[in-house]
Amino acid sequence: MIFRETHGLTIGEFELLCxxxxxxxxxxxxxxxxxxxxxxxxxxxLHVPDRPEHVxxxxxxxxxxxxxxxxxxVIPQQxxxxxxxxxxxxxxxxxAFNLDSAIPETDGLITDExxxxxxxxxxxxPLILLYDPARPAIGLLHAGWRGTMQRIAARGVExxxxxxxxxxxxxxxxxxxxxxxxxxxxxxxxxxxxxQAGLPVERLVQRRGEATFFDLWRAxxxxxxxxxxxxxxxxxxxxxxxCRPDLFFSLRRASGQTGRFAAVLVLRE
Numbered sequence: 008m009i010f011r012e013t014h015g016l017t018i019g020e021f022e023l024l025c026x027x028x029x030x031x032x033x034x035x036x037x038x039x040x041x042x043x044x045x046x047x048x049x050x051x052x053l054h055v056p057d058r059p060e061h062v063x064x065x066x067x068x069x070x071x072x073x074x075x076x077x078x079x080x081v082i083p084q085q086x087x088x089x090x091x092x093x094x095x096x097x098x099x100x101x102x103a104f105n106l107d108s109a110i111p112e113t114d115g116l117i118t119d120e121x122x123x124x125x126x127x128x129x130x131x132x133p134l135i136l137l138y139d140p141a142r143p144a145i146g147l148l149h150a151g152w153r154g155t156m157q158r159i160a161a162r163g164v165e166x167x168x169x170x171x172x173x174x175x176x177x178x179x180x181x182x183x184x185x186x187x188x189x190x191x192x193x194x195x196x197x198x199x200x201x202x203q204a205g206l207p208v209e210r211l212v213q214r215r216g217e218a219t220f221f222d223l224w225r226a227x228x229x230x231x232x233x234x235x236x237x238x239x240x241x242x243x244x245x246x247x248x249x250c251r252p253d254l255f256f257s258l259r260r261a262s263g264q265t266g267r268f269a270a271v272l273v274l275r276e
Contacts, residue, residue, distance in 0.1 A: 008034070008184070008245060014072035015039045016049065017254070021181040023242040024138060029121075029275050030145070032136050033073055034183045035268045036254045040065035042266060050256070050266025052128045053106050054085075057266065063104065070124075075273055077103055079124040083113040085149050089157035091115035091166040096123055114154050115163050119144040119171055121276040128267035130258040131186040131248050133227055135160055136272050137167060138179045144171040147272045150227050152197060156204040160227040164234035175235030180242070183270045184255055187247030188213055188222035191259070197221060 009020045016039035024032040040049030041064050046057040049065050070077045081094050082102025092113045094101075102109030103126075110116065116125045117137075125147040127134050133155070137146035148154075148163045160180075167173040198219065202208050206226055213220045224243050231241055248255040256266045 010036075014068065016068060016072045018072060019184070021136070021242055023179055023181055023240070024136065027138065027140060027179070029143060030138060031073060031075065031271065031273045031275055032138070032181065033271045034134075035069055035271070037256050037266060037268060040068060045261060045264050046266040049268070051269045052267030055264060055266060066103070069269065069271070073271060075124045075271070079122055079273070080126050081116060081123060082109050082126050083116055083149065084109040084111050085114050085127065086112055087151045087153040088112065088114050089154050089159040089162050091117060091146070091148065091159065091163050093166070093170050094118050094123065094125075095120050099123060114151075115146060115148040115159055115166070117144065117146040117163065117167050117170060119274070121274045124271060124273040126269050126271050128269050129183065129185060129248075130256040130265055130267050133185040133223055133244070134183040134270040135163065135227060136181045136183065136270060137163055138272075139167060139171060139173045139177060140179065141177050142171045142173060143274055144173060145272050145274055147270060150223070152221075152223060155223055155226050155230075156200050156206070158204070158230050160230035161234040164231065164236065176237050178236050179240050180231050180236060182224060182227060182242065182244045184244050184246040184248050184251070185223065186249050186257065186259055187224060187244070188220050189247055190249035191221050191223060192218050193221045194219070201226070
């Protein structure tokens with residue numbers, strides 16, 4: 008991941024996507040906003056008990072730094088499920104200024120509409136950015152552990168196939184910073200859920216002493232490959248949010264309330 012400073016914000020970009028023409032793909036960090044502790048400072052989530060006016064100002068700052076209008080935003084409700092919705096310009100502003108208008112019961116968005124800005128939030132969960140350069144079309148998925156067990160990564164690819172005739176082997180995927188196998192300690196119920204979901208548990212679990220750790224990164228990469236993607240066109244995360252609280256919000260590290268950073272994806276005309 009490459010970081011750059013703009014408009015007082017630190018923005019992360021993916022090497023695999025930053026050279027693609029007609030595409031903006033970015034990840035915010037936690038700095039450059041107005042929120043007070045424990046949401047300091049660029050908290051973008053309205054679903055945490057931060058002051059709403061601070062969140063909206065933070066969103067304004069991020070949009071200004073990226074050069075996208077706030078009225079072009081569309082945001083899913085993020086319920087830790089696996090529903091992926093196709094959105095169009097008629098959905099612009101949904102979730103941008105209040106929670107109630109977000110795309111309901113949805114954790115993934117896809118579109119082929121230029122200038123419609125997809126945004127999703129995280130404090131540890133993987134956010135997966137999908138780009139079909141042939142269509143072109145994009146997808147943004149929130150893959151928490153429950154969504155991972157329901158194979159939201161594969162569902163996102165399948166939804167793009169159905170909606171846009173996307174070829175999986177032409178897709179590019181990047182996974183944003185999220186909690187890594189170094190820090191994602193889990194209990195037996197998650198391992199059992201992974202086994203029941205048919206995930207390759209033997210490749211995803213590490214045991215260190217009495218502790219068990221799960222690899223959410225690899226679990227989603229494997230799903231993308233199973234859906235037909237080429238491994239060479241998948242960029243896994245290189246940064247664990249729990250290891251880098253100086254850059255990213257991490258609920259696991261905070262052990263309580265914290266803010267949310269965002270992934271942003273938009274086709275540019």
